[in-house]
Amino acid sequence: MNRAFLIVMDSVGIGGAPDAATFGDEGANTMAHIAEACAAGQAEQGRSGLLRMPVLDALGLGAALHLASGARVPGLGAVPTGLWGAATEVSRGKDTPSGHWELAGVPVPWDWSYFPDTAPAFPPEIVAEVCCLAGTAGILGNCHASGTEIIDRLGPEHMRSGWPICYTSADSVFQIAAHEESFGLDRLIALCEGLAPVLHARRVGRVIARPFVGQPGSFSRTANRRDFAIAPPAPTLLDWVQEAGRPTHAIGKIGDIFSHRGIGKLHKGKDDAALFDHLDRLATEAEPGSLTFANFVEFDSLYGHRRDVSGYARALEWFDTRAGEFLARLRPGDLALFTADHGNDPTWRGTEHTRERVPVLIAGSDAGSFGLCAFADVAASLATHLNIPAQGPGRSFL
Numbered sequence: 001m002n003r004a005f006l007i008v009m010d011s012v013g014i015g016g017a018p019d020a021a022t023f024g025d026e027g028a029n030t031m032a033h034i035a036e037a038c039a040a041g042q043a044e045q046g047r048s049g050l051l052r053m054p055v056l057d058a059l060g061l062g063a064a065l066h067l068a069s070g071a072r073v074p075g076l077g078a079v080p081t082g083l084w085g086a087a088t089e090v091s092r093g094k095d096t097p098s099g100h101w102e103l104a105g106v107p108v109p110w111d112w113s114y115f116p117d118t119a120p121a122f123p124p125e126i127v128a129e130v131c132c133l134a135g136t137a138g139i140l141g142n143c144h145a146s147g148t149e150i151i152d153r154l155g156p157e158h159m160r161s162g163w164p165i166c167y168t169s170a171d172s173v174f175q176i177a178a179h180e181e182s183f184g185l186d187r188l189i190a191l192c193e194g195l196a197p198v199l200h201a202r203r204v205g206r207v208i209a210r211p212f213v214g215q216p217g218s219f220s221r222t223a224n225r226r227d228f229a230i231a232p233p234a235p236t237l238l239d240w241v242q243e244a245g246r247p248t249h250a251i252g253k254i255g256d257i258f259s260h261r262g263i264g265k266l267h268k269g270k271d272d273a274a275l276f277d278h279l280d281r282l283a284t285e286a287e288p289g290s291l292t293f294a295n296f297v298e299f300d301s302l303y304g305h306r307r308d309v310s311g312y313a314r315a316l317e318w319f320d321t322r323a324g325e326f327l328a329r330l331r332p333g334d335l336a337l338f339t340a341d342h343g344n345d346p347t348w349r350g351t352e353h354t355r356e357r358v359p360v361l362i363a364g365s366d367a368g369s370f371g372l373c374a375f376a377d378v379a380a381s382l383a384t385h386l387n388i389p390a391q392g393p394g395r396s397f398l
């Protein structure tokens with residue numbers, strides 16, 4: 001029985017979203033701007049020169065980039081040997097759950113609720129709820145912020161007062177940063193879990209625990225992040241596969257993103273390298289007829305939001321090498337599909353995601369292109385490959 005591997009490179013957008021201007025993102029292009037910076041010698045930390053991604057480019061990365069946005073960039077643009085295209089999102093958010101749910105066949109039918117970019121950003125009743133659950137007399141932050149910047153700024157006060165650091169972003173999120181030792185990791189997780197239903201009822205997509213360690217001046221976030229997300233509004237590809245009696249494997253954040261619906265086995269790791277070890281192992285061990293769904297988050301969390309072009313390029317080149325090793329492990333009847341959930345152009349203003357099209361690059365099928373497609377077509381196509389019924393608006397390009 002055929003196996004499928006759906007691999008999301010978090011935030012690896014290729015520009016060209018027709019509604020980018022609505023988000024203030026017209027012209028944003030994560031892949032093109034990284035490749036151009038590399039070619040111009042502006043991404044030289046820990047790497048050098050032209051962006052090298054021969055494996056994904058052979059599957060059609062450069063071709064998809066050109067199709068999506070019209071851009072031709074140095075270092076990419078080989079004649080594809082894979083099946084390739086570019087996908088356009090219709091959900092109204094450019095966040096991780098919206099992107100993943102839609103790739104899994106379920107566009108988001110509602111408008112998320114966002115917090116205003118004011119100080120305070122949160123209504124008093126939410127602040128009161130946090131204080132009640134945390135047992136504190138107040139909160140710190142209460143604003144839009146970048147997560148690394150706000151712990152540097154408010155971490156010392158947090159350690160003195162014991163008050164949790166609460167912040168948000170252009171996404172529909174309520175994030176709580178707290179020190180793993182002085183506040184307590186279990187206490188932070190319990191706080192976020194308790195708060196999540198209150199915020200989900202208001203259509204805030206996620207409550208996120210952002211634990212950190214260290215001392216003033218040298219704080220660092222840990223891998224113990226937990227996302228408490230609203231459940232998807234309808235059965236997704238993961239559910240379809242399970243309903244057909246097939247195994248599912250989730251790697252990394254996929255469990256949290258789907259609120260643990262449709263997840264057979266969850267494989268987590270401290271970083272993307274550990275997650276890739278799981279993917280390699282599953283290339284050998286995943287059962288016939290199974291779906292493996294992986295998210296690689298570090299492009300986004302370590303480099304996109306931090307606007308670190310060199311770091312993003314390094315991560316892409318590392319990923320490409322690992323992708324080559326992974327593809328060599330696949331067997332006849334396997335299909336591997338590489339895609340992304342949104343953009344996060346590290347050359348763009350601010351620190352937020354960017355609305356972009358995403359690449360759809362497939363190994364294990366005949367070479368060719370299906371052109372532009374919808375995010376939901378990814379799920380329909382993988383259902384076709386697995387020979388199970390699909391639901392929702394997607395149409396198979398296989």
Ligand SMILES: O=P(O)(O)O[C@H]1O[C@H](CO)[C@@H](O)[C@H]1O
Nearest residue numbers: 145146147148169171173305
């Ligand atoms: O700046 P940090 O804390 O990494 O936050 C980022 O992570 C959040 C969730 O993925 C996004 O909403 C973005 O703001």
Ligand SMILES: [Mn+2]
Nearest residue numbers: 010011096341
């Ligand atoms: Mn994402």
Ligand SMILES: [Mn+2]
Nearest residue numbers: 300301305353
């Ligand atoms: Mn992000």
